[in-house]
Amino acid sequence: MSAEWIAVDWGTTHLRAWIFEGENTPAHSLSSTDGMGSLDHDGFEPALLKLISPHLGDAPTPVICCGMVGARQGWIEAPYAKVPGSPPNARGAARLVAQDPRLDVRILPGMSQAKPADVMRGEETQIAGYLAAHPNFDGVLCLPGTHSKWAHISAGEVVSFRTFMTGEMFALLSKNSVLRHGMAGDGWDDAAFSAAVDDMISRPQSLGSDLFSLRAEGLLNGLSSDSARARLSGLLIGLELAAARPYWLGQAVALIGNDTLASRYAAALAGQGVVAQMLDADAMTLAGLCSAHKTLKEI
Amino acid sequence: MSAEWIAVDWGTTHLRAWIFEGENTPAHSLSSTDGMGSLDHDGFEPALLKLISPHLGDAPTPVICCGMVGARQGWIEAPYAKVPGSPPNARGAARLVAQDPRLDVRILPGMSQAKPADVMRGEETQIAGYLAAHPNFDGVLCLPGTHSKWAHISAGEVVSFRTFMTGEMFALLSKNSVLRHGMAGDGWDDAAFSAAVDDMISRPQSLGSDLFSLRAEGLLNGLSSDSARARLSGLLIGLELAAARPYWLGQAVALIGNDTLASRYAAALAGQGVVAQMLDADAMTLAGLCSAHKTLKEI
Numbered sequence: 001m002s003a004e005w006i007a008v009d010w011g012t013t014h015l016r017a018w019i020f021e022g023e024n025t026p027a028h029s030l031s032s033t034d035g036m037g038s039l040d041h042d043g044f045e046p047a048l049l050k051l052i053s054p055h056l057g058d059a060p061t062p063v064i065c066c067g068m069v070g071a072r073q074g075w076i077e078a079p080y081a082k083v084p085g086s087p088p089n090a091r092g093a094a095r096l097v098a099q100d101p102r103l104d105v106r107i108l109p110g111m112s113q114a115k116p117a118d119v120m121r122g123e124e125t126q127i128a129g130y131l132a133a134h135p136n137f138d139g140v141l142c143l144p145g146t147h148s149k150w151a152h153i154s155a156g157e158v159v160s161f162r163t164f165m166t167g168e169m170f171a172l173l174s175k176n177s178v179l180r181h182g183m184a185g186d187g188w189d190d191a192a193f194s195a196a197v198d199d200m201i202s203r204p205q206s207l208g209s210d211l212f213s214l215r216a217e218g219l220l221n222g223l224s225s226d227s228a229r230a231r232l233s234g235l236l237i238g239l240e241l242a243a244a245r246p247y248w249l250g251q252a253v254a255l256i257g258n259d260t261l262a263s264r265y266a267a268a269l270a271g272q273g274v275v276a277q278m279l280d281a282d283a284m285t286l287a288g289l290c291s292a293h294k295t296l297k298e299i
Numbered sequence: 300m301s302a303e304w305i306a307v308d309w310g311t312t313h314l315r316a317w318i319f320e321g322e323n324t325p326a327h328s329l330s331s332t333d334g335m336g337s338l339d340h341d342g343f344e345p346a347l348l349k350l351i352s353p354h355l356g357d358a359p360t361p362v363i364c365c366g367m368v369g370a371r372q373g374w375i376e377a378p379y380a381k382v383p384g385s386p387p388n389a390r391g392a393a394r395l396v397a398q399d400p401r402l403d404v405r406i407l408p409g410m411s412q413a414k415p416a417d418v419m420r421g422e423e424t425q426i427a428g429y430l431a432a433h434p435n436f437d438g439v440l441c442l443p444g445t446h447s448k449w450a451h452i453s454a455g456e457v458v459s460f461r462t463f464m465t466g467e468m469f470a471l472l473s474k475n476s477v478l479r480h481g482m483a484g485d486g487w488d489d490a491a492f493s494a495a496v497d498d499m500i501s502r503p504q505s506l507g508s509d510l511f512s513l514r515a516e517g518l519l520n521g522l523s524s525d526s527a528r529a530r531l532s533g534l535l536i537g538l539e540l541a542a543a544r545p546y547w548l549g550q551a552v553a554l555i556g557n558d559t560l561a562s563r564y565a566a567a568l569a570g571q572g573v574v575a576q577m578l579d580a581d582a583m584t585l586a587g588l589c590s591a592h593k594t595l596k597e598i
Contacts, residue, residue, distance in 0.1 A: 072518075080519075116508070117515040147477070147511060163515070164507035165476070172471045177464065178446070205503035205541035208463035209415070212446060216416040216462070219371075220379075242504035 001027075002057030005296075007289035008048070009282075010069035011122060012037040015047060018286060019055045020293075026286070028055065036068040036075075044075035045098055048105075060104040064292050066125035066285065070094060070107040080112035080119060084159050087111065087128035087288070090296035108292055111158060118163050122285070123149045126256050129287030130279065131156055139252030142269075142276065144261045146171070148240060150247040162247070164240045167261075173211065174232060182218035187226030190267070196234025197241065197268045204242040210235055237268050248274050256284050300326075301356030304595075306588035307347070308581075309368035310421060311336040314346060317585060318354045319592075325585070327354065335367040335374075343374035344397055347404075359403040363591050365424035365584065369393060369406040379411035379418060382457050386410065386427035386587070389595035407591055410457060417462050421584070422448045425555050428586030429578065430455055438551030441568075441575070443560045445470070447539060449546040461546070463539045466560075472510065473531060481517035486525030489566070495533025496540065496567045503541040509534055536567050547573050555583050 007018040007026070013035035018026035034047035048063070055061075070078030078094035081087070093106035110121030123143045130141060135156060143149040146168050151161040174183045199210060214231060217223035241248070248269060254277040255262045255269075262278055269276050306317040306325070312334035317325035333346035347362070354360075369377030377393035380386070392405035409420030422442045429440060434455060442448040445467050450460040473482045498509060513530060516522035540547070547568060553576040554561045554568075561577055568575050 112515075112519055114519070117512055117519050118508075119515045119518055162508045163511040165510045166507055168476055169472075169507070169510075172475055173468075176471055176475060177467055200504075203542075204506075205499075205538060205544075207503075207506065207542075208465055208468070208535070208539050209417075209461045209542055211464045211468075212462040213416055216411075216418045219418055220411055220413070220416050236507070239504060240507050243502075243506075243508055245504075 003027075003052070003055040003061050005062040005064065005293055006052055006055065007286060007293070008063055008065040008069075009067055009122070009125075009285050009289070010065050010074075011035055011067045015051060017048075017052050018289075019052065036071065036073070041075070044069065045100065045103070048103070049100060056102040058102065061102060062293065062296060063103055063105045064090065064093070064108065064289050064296065065105065066108040066289060066292075067122040070109055071121055074107075075105075076107060078107045078109035081109050081124070083111050083113040083118075083161060084157050085111070086157050087124040087131065088292075089128065090292045090299060093292065093296075106292075106296065111161075113161060116162065118161060120149055120161065120163065123151075124158070125288035125292070126281060126284035127151060127153070127158060127288070128291050129284035129289075130254065130256060132287050132291040137252070137254075139254065140247045142244075142248070142253060142255050142257075142265060143281070144255065144257040144265045145281075150244045152247060162244065164243065166236045166240045170233060170236050173236075174229060179211065179214050179228070179232065182214060182223060182225055182228045183232070184225045187224075187229070189224070189227040189230040192227040193230040193234040193264065194267070194271055196231040197238035197271055200235055200238025201242050201272070204239050207235060207239055233264060234268070237264060241268055241272065248272070253277070254279060257281050302351070302354040302360050304361040304363065304592055305351055305354065306585060306592070307362055307364040307368075308366055308421070308424075308584050308588070309364050309373075310334055310366045314350060316347075316351050317588070318351070335370065335372070340374070343368065344399065344402070347402070348399060355401040357401065360401060361592065361595060362402055362404045363389065363392070363407065363588050363595065364404065365407040365588060365591075366421040369408055370420055373406075374404075375406060377406040377408035380408050380423070382410050382412040382417075382460060384410070385456050386423040386430065387591075388427065389591045389598060392591065392595075405591075405595065410460070412460060415461070417460060419448055419460065419462065422450075423457070424587035424591070425580060425583035426450060426452070426457060426587070427590050428583035428588075429553065429555060431586050431590040436551070436553070438553065439546045441543075441547070441552060441554050441556075441564060442580070443554065443556040443564045444580075449543045451546060461543065463542065465535045465539045469532060469535050472535075473528060478510065478513050478527070478531065481513060481522060481524055481527045482531070483524045486523075486528070488523070488526040488529040491526040492529040492533040492563065493566070493570055495530040496537035496570055499534055499537025500541050500571070503538050506534060506538055532563060533567070536563060540567055540571065547571070552576070553578060556580050
């Protein structure tokens with residue numbers, strides 16, 4: 001049976017596709033490591049076909065994509081939609097003429113904000129997915145990740161947003177800096193995490209010296225790698241919460257992320273008295289692509 | 300002519316030696332890339348001999364070393380001297396029995412602080428060099444670098460110190476993060492640097508989002524790589540100054556560093572109304588090793 005349409009989440013490191021044969025739930029879920037970051041301009045169509053061609057019929061099949069595939073270095077550039085504004089749907093998508101006539105590719109744009117300058121690609125589709133199920137939401141969405149996003153949502157629009165390099169800094173510091181010597185394994189220490197979040201909320205300027213203290217505590221006092229890793233995470237997430245305070249203070253907050261990381265943000269927010277709703281990032285991406293598919297049919 | 304004694308600065312990435320044939324100034328200055336980080340335990344003596352053996356006579360020659368060579372993963376561990384206390388001299392050095400009888404090796408220890416936990420190896424010798432020329436100094440020494448140090452000095456002792464990962468974070472973010480895309484070349488922008496320092500002094504918690512703004516400003520507004528690099532440096536040095544304020548506020552400050560980096564710290568401090576004395580880091584290292592040599596003769 002061939003696909004009615006195909007939803008695609010195409011990020012820097014991964015390509016994922018969901019094959020829809022009927023209306024509501026995907027019949028197949030596929031993925032590869034052909035991320036945008038590893039592809040030349042001519043590599044996108046073959047990478048996509050490698051994954052989905054068994055599911056293509058003779059007629060053109062709508063393929064709705066989100067993520068870095070629409071960046072300047074992607075397949076084709078899908079210019080940013082503006083903030084404040086609604087997350088983009090199929091009307092704002094870039095349409096692509098593929099070599100293979102069985103493909104009818106639409107690439108959803110990201111969103112940009114003029115001041116402070118900021119951009120997102122992929123998260124806007126998760127936001128659209130959340131809004132499809134919560135059209136009257138007025139509050140704040142937090143999307144933890146390599147580049148965490150905080151977005152203020154009102155009346156179906158993204159009113160403002162900010163990006164934080166928290167996840168990328170954690171990866172660099174834990175794997176590539178002098179701190180890597182004290183971070184073996186993958187254990188955790190809840191108390192060390194919470195204390196570090198509190199430290200940053202009250203003294204954010206201490207980040208630079210608090211980071212090196214992880215090394216010194218390891219050398220002088222045998223700080224465990226579990227505690228060091230949890231404390232590093234707490235320092236960086238705490239710094240993010242300190243800066244994002246205008247977003248979460250007194251607001252309804254929903255967290256869209258993967259289980260482990262989102263639960264750490266939830267714990268950090270709980271320490272500040274904020275109880276956040278938690279939602280799965282993949283489910284929101286898929287819901288956002290489905291929402292775009294609905295608007296495609298209305299064009 | 301053979302050496303009377305040899306001064307050695309042995310860090311993670313470099314080995315440097317100064318050959319003294321008389322008393323006061325070195326007759327030769329030598330260096331190699333046989334840093335401590337690239338050597339096994341058995342590699343230290345051959346690396347040293349490769350550099351200095353032409354200068355050794357038949358009698359044992361004192362070789363006074365400072366830096367990471369005395370760390371746990373170094374040649375032999377020279378246990379930390381305690382803060383508060385004087386920077387270590389030859390009396391506190393670890394003595395090493397080398398295979399080659401022409402070597403009489405002494406390794407100066409670093410210093411450690413119990414609370415907040417902190418360590419230095421190498422900078423204590425620069426501090427000793429500064430104190431040799433300024434024995435009555437009461438104030439603050441700032442030693443910019445991969446791991447910048449701020450030390451409060453009084454009555455010939457290091458009263459307290461803190462380490463900041465500023466230089467290492469700059470290297471990671473400018474070379475290994477998403478920000479590398481906007482940092483080509485090696486130009487500079489004074490105004491962008493100063494504005495970033497001011498931003499961090501007034502709002503240190505914004506670091507995470509201010510970092511990603513460099514990327515967004517590049518994508519949306521064509522921020523130049525010169526401005527982006529200077530702004531990144533200003534954000535990180537500004538965060539350090541915000542945390543080190545108790546060190547520099549109302550104090551006599553001397554900067555010990557290399558020309559370019561130290562001049563950036565001087566500019567940042569000048570923006571806060573602090574005029575810092577500037578001293579060359581290599582000259583201070585050599586002065587510290589000479590000071591240790593004097594105490595060796597008194598043992």
